[in-house]
Amino acid sequence: MTSSALTAPPALLTPEGAPAISDWSMTDGKIHLNHGSYGAVPVAAQQHQLELKEAMDANPCTWFMGQAATLATTRIGIAEFLHVPVEDMALVTNASAGVTAVYNSLPFTPGAEIVTTNHTYGAVLEGAQRIARKHSGRVRIAQVPLDADAALVVELVMAQVNPQTALIVIDQITSATARRFPVVEIAAAAKKLGVPVLVDGAHAPGVLADPVPDFEGFWVGNLHKFACAPRGTAALVARGPFRRHLTPLIDSWGFPYVFPESFDHVGTQDITSWMAAATAFETIERRFGWDNFRSYAASLGNYGQHIVQDAFSALTGEDAQANVGMPVDPLRLIRLPRGLATTHEDSHAVRALISDRFDFETAITTFDGVGYLRLSTHLYNTPADYEAFAERVVPELATLAREH
Numbered sequence: 520m521t522s523s524a525l526t527a528p529p530a531l532l533t534p535e536g537a538p539a540i541s542d543w544s545m546t547d548g549k550i551h552l553n554h555g556s557y558g559a560v561p562v563a564a565q566q567h568q569l570e571l572k573e574a575m576d577a578n579p580c581t582w583f584m585g586q587a588a589t590l591a592t593t594r595i596g597i598a599e600f601l602h603v604p605v606e607d608m609a610l611v612t613n614a615s616a617g618v619t620a621v622y623n624s625l626p627f628t629p630g631a632e633i634v635t636t637n638h639t640y641g642a643v644l645e646g647a648q649r650i651a652r653k654h655s656g657r658v659r660i661a662q663v664p665l666d667a668d669a670a671l672v673v674e675l676v677m678a679q680v681n682p683q684t685a686l687i688v689i690d691q692i693t694s695a696t697a698r699r700f701p702v703v704e705i706a707a708a709a710k711k712l713g714v715p716v717l718v719d720g721a722h723a724p725g726v727l728a729d730p731v732p733d734f735e736g737f738w739v740g741n742l743h744k745f746a747c748a749p750r751g752t753a754a755l756v757a758r759g760p761f762r763r764h765l766t767p768l769i770d771s772w773g774f775p776y777v778f779p780e781s782f783d784h785v786g787t788q789d790i791t792s793w794m795a796a797a798t799a800f801e802t803i804e805r806r807f808g809w810d811n812f813r814s815y816a817a818s819l820g821n822y823g824q825h826i827v828q829d830a831f832s833a834l835t836g837e838d839a840q841a842n843v844g845m846p847v848d849p850l851r852l853i854r855l856p857r858g859l860a861t862t863h864e865d866s867h868a869v870r871a872l873i874s875d876r877f878d879f880e881t882a883i884t885t886f887d888g889v890g891y892l893r894l895s896t897h898l899y900n901t902p903a904d905y906e907a908f909a910e911r912v913v914p915e916l917a918t919l920a921r922e923h
């Protein structure tokens with residue numbers, strides 16, 4: 520598809536007719552094309568959290584004595600947004616915390632192995648290595664090509680499973696490669712072998728209408744990414760026979776309880792981000808609509824991806840299209856010109872250059888020695904954001920690659 524064949528969707532407006540970005544507070548000195556890394560919180564949710572913090576500081580004693588009870592109510596609003604029964608879901612500060620809780624809880628035996636893929640988020644992989652080392656086991660990494668279809672992913676992951684496998688860790692939406700994996704199919708195959716599965720759904724809430732897949736096992740998802748909750752808000756869902764092993768990262772006063780109530784007792788921790796999360800979900804539903812976000816992300820993501828990749832291809836003569844097998848609407852991957860961002864260090868340098876010199880926030884990733892540009896789309900993005908990137912940044916990156 521060429522960009523001339525693409526239609527740009529009209530930029531979204533607030534109900535008052537202002538640009539959608541006026542519901543957020545990001546600096547207008549930058550163009551924000553990296554929602555996927557750290558999210559962005561609507562002003563309404565920021566304000567709600569500030570009010571909660573004021574109430575907390577007005578009388579810390581009352582606040583903290585009632586915190587566990589408040590948290591139980593907070594969980595209900597978040598479970599509704601995720602479409603999961605509240606008794607299956609606990610809150611944690613981030614996907615990393617949810618993953619660590621699962622790693623620390625499962626009854627690994629000596630020699631236990633963890634199976635994952637070469638697309639796994641680096642910190643999640645490091646945690647798996649730590650647990651495997653602790654139990655004198657190892658991590659087996661399925662090498663999944665970027666363009667693998669669902670059937671091939673299942674085959675490659677399950678080929679790494681053996682009688683020593685104590686856990687499969689699989690991304691629902693990958694970070695460096697911005698693609699989906701067939702998590703339900705992998706969980707079904709794993710269940711037949713009695714192997715628990717941990718699904719890393721860090722990017723799924725907001726992106727998928729039903730982000731928690733129908734499977735038995737563990738799922739973690741960040742609410743502070745596409746769902747726009749204040750940062751430090753994530754969910755851990757547990758179903759099936761292995762759930763009884765789950766213990767929270769913070770024991771505090773949760774010891775008489777089991778999952779998920781055992782996670783409701785977090786000691787003297789500021790959980791105002793969790794309590795203001797539903798404000799973000801409700802504000803976006805009321806002012807734009809979550810289904811509307813998803814269809815906007817599909818059309819604008821498509822437009823932005825093609826306009827940028829076509830600009831690269833035209834300048835370099837290389838195909839900038841990255842075939843990711845199972846794509847994701849609001850996260851798009853574009854192949855950078857040969858020689859750029861081929862190592863993690865280089866990818867950080869290219870990202871910093873794009874931010875410092877051209878005022879665009881993006882994610883630059885490296886996979887299999889190839890550099891990629893990952894572009895996000897949210898309600899506040901407009902076609903002009905991607906057009907400006909294609910016009911101002913792509914020629915500079917093409918020149919940089921030639922000089923490399």
Ligand SMILES: Cc1ncc(COP(=O)(O)O)c(C=O)c1O
Pocket residue numbers: 555556613614615616640643690692693694719721722741
């Ligand atoms: C796939 C994936 N898993 C886990 C994480 C960790 O998220 P957090 O830093 O919020 O714990 C990220 C962060 O970007 C991610 O992309």
